[in-house]
Amino acid sequence: MWVAIVVVLVALGSLLFHLFTPWWSTEIASNWGSMDLTIDITFWITGPAYILILLFTAFCIYKFHAKVGKNEAAPESNHKAAYDPENKKLEWWLTVGTTVGVAGLLAPGLIVWNSYVTVPEEAVEIEVLGQQWQWGYRYPGADGKLGTSDATLVNGDNPFGLILDDPNGQDDILVEGDDLHLQLDQPVNVLLRSLDVLHDFYVPQFRAKMDMVPGLVTFFWMTPTRTGTFDILCAELCGSGHYAMRGTVVVDEKADYDAWLSEQQTFAQFRAALEDKSKDNSSVVMNTVGPQPAHGVMSR
């Protein structure tokens, strides 16, 4: 009897926990409300199924359990079980019902996925570069095009590994050690690169995420829909400093965004400054890409 009660309590407890939980998705700040909607649909289809299966199980236990006799481990029977090994019709209907439910989950999922992998034409490209355990960002500059890159070119003078004679790269804006800024309501195609191991650019409020893979340029696109400051986390295990690989993204109104962007250094300016510096003081070349272990991380 009380086994059945516990099963009912598990069902009701889970339901109440779900309805009144203080822990739920953070307020969204991107166009991917459709992902949240898909999660809701999934809850609406699977939640009742879960509760029904549990309640049915509890009912069976309540209704058909054997009376406990003198031997608790092997109780005396007070009735005999029914014998009806198969029920084609019932099994058929359960198959059809489940298939319909699954299709109801899959269809919206695939529709949203289609828009996730189809980058709109008006999206502007920016690049996020991951390395243990920090983020760098690159904007395309006045020409609107990111210059090509090659990991084997990365050194202190060329932290992003840009191909030096690619004209598209000269006006690229490099941001290291500063926040990522995005413009409100401007779709962005976020191109992702890594120099060393797998990372994953993850802003919970944006919902979107994608791994960064050395040797590949991966991407996702999104549109920031509210201004504010949000945490960037690394979501793919990347070594001892994984937990400390954080950053900040600031979503600005257009005016603020433009003002911020105009203060940043282009790749050409960065190279020129390096050359000036090496002329002034030929002994020191600033190493901007050297190891910067995150706070509290082991020294190797």
Place this chain on the structure above:
Amino acid sequence: MVDVTPEKIEHVGPAEVPEVDLYHAHSWWTKYVFCQDAKVIAIQYGCTAVAIGLVGLVLSWIMRLQLGFPEFFSFISPELYLQFVTMHGMIMVIYLLTALFLGSFGNYLIPLMVGARDMVFPYVNMLSFWVYLIAVLVLCASFFVPGGPTGAGWTLYPPQAILSGTPGSGAGIVLMLVSLALFIVGFTMGGLNYVVTILQARTRGMTLMRMPLTIWGIFTATVLALLAFPALFVSAIMMTLDSVLGTSFFMPAIVEFGEQLAYGGGSPVLFQHLFWFFGHPEVYIVALPAFGIVSDLLSIHARRHIFGYRMMVWAIVGIGALSFVVWAHHMYVSGMNPYFGFFFATTTLIIAVPTALKVYNWTLTLWRGDIHLTIPMLFAIAFIITFVNGGITGLFLGNVVVDVPLSDTMFVVAHFHMVMGVAPILVVFGAIYHWFPLMSGRMLNNAMGQFHFWVTFVGAYLIYFPMHYLGFIGVPRRYWEIGETSFIPDSADSLNAFITVAALIVGFAQVVFIYNIIVSVFRGEKAERNPWKATSLEWQTETVPPGHGNFGEEAPVVYRWAYSFSVPGTVDDYVPQNVHPDYVKK
């Protein structure tokens, strides 16, 4: 065709099964240590798996202490935390669950349940265990090498697994890969045995469609493992070469902490495909034996045939086949071609249909049954609840676009623990309570069993159900410390502390379980023959525990399926598979 009613039983003539040439042990060493009897090998496998599983359990406590009370335990460094995460995962999935279900239950139950006297290749079977033991020892050795065990996560993704920013990237990862390769060698020896024994050594009358579902589950899982483990084997070899010889199978051009490394041209994503081509079937290698065993537990303790036996068999086989075309659902945000998402989301959600049918049939087995709420039955019911829960969250993660916000968060951790941690382990417990009388001739203590069940089931549910909601907030997994963020409320810290306390309590209940086993082996109440009144052959042996050769002079002859419970017109509420139709009490 399955014989679902007594009328349909075909007459099977008297058995003239020739005496199989069994290997007979001549000394203590060959009887108990280098033994070729599958039952002894099963117990050796089981004890080794449980021993290393306890190591995995302790590792999980230390992880939970760090997550529940960060900054309180100064000895848990970020490196140590990742090492424990990694070893916990690998131990539980491979060295505990796979070894327990196939090595232990497979060895014990296959010959007995199909009516064979032993496995068909007993010597290879013995080797299988010893190679497995060496694999476990190599795994343990990695705790003691410079740099410690690998901390790359149980997925061992390159490049980080072999680069210096990850703990244990020197000797640790190499020992891990060597241990995995050894495990696969050992498993293959055992696995070939299981498959050939089931196909070739069944006793007279034991058609495939009369086999208990336990055997169907173990059989299909073994076929999966034989096909899937080679993918892990080759990736282990290639990564070892990348690590030791500096080859670039999985290593592209890399700049590590500002320095160019000598690698170039390899693909980290290739490793992920190989890993998950093994890794997803691995989920079903653990789940299918659990499906089979729990079907039998439900049927026997509800005194009712399993509902829809043929559907259950085809669901096991169908799930097994489908499990090979869903692997990349672990890689939706891995950077693989995004159009794969359409295919793998579709196959993944299709697999939900046969899986759901199994759940329906389990509950319909209870319907109009005569349910005996024994300890094995309690564990079987708890399995249904936790498995449905974990299966449903699988529908979230399998549906590609829902996976995007939830991947790499605590939602994933909660999901896979519920579905392939808690649920199969509840079946393991149920199975041990169920077959312990057969293996030892004694019953496990019921009061301790009740305590063990309730604490384990309720505790595990309290650990993992709320954990999903941390994932909705966006709490990432494999974080040594979450620290200050703008989006995680303080109450999430309280929840983490609660989960840790629950985990410690559930862990304690397992100590009670181990104690129960040890005490009951020696002082448990003597079990009557076939205490659960089961129909399958393992309970119909001449002696309990079954002796060398399993059955007496003559091998049993099977006249019906394993689910003749409460058959109308019979006196007893069960008819064993080997009782001649003329001798069934009407």
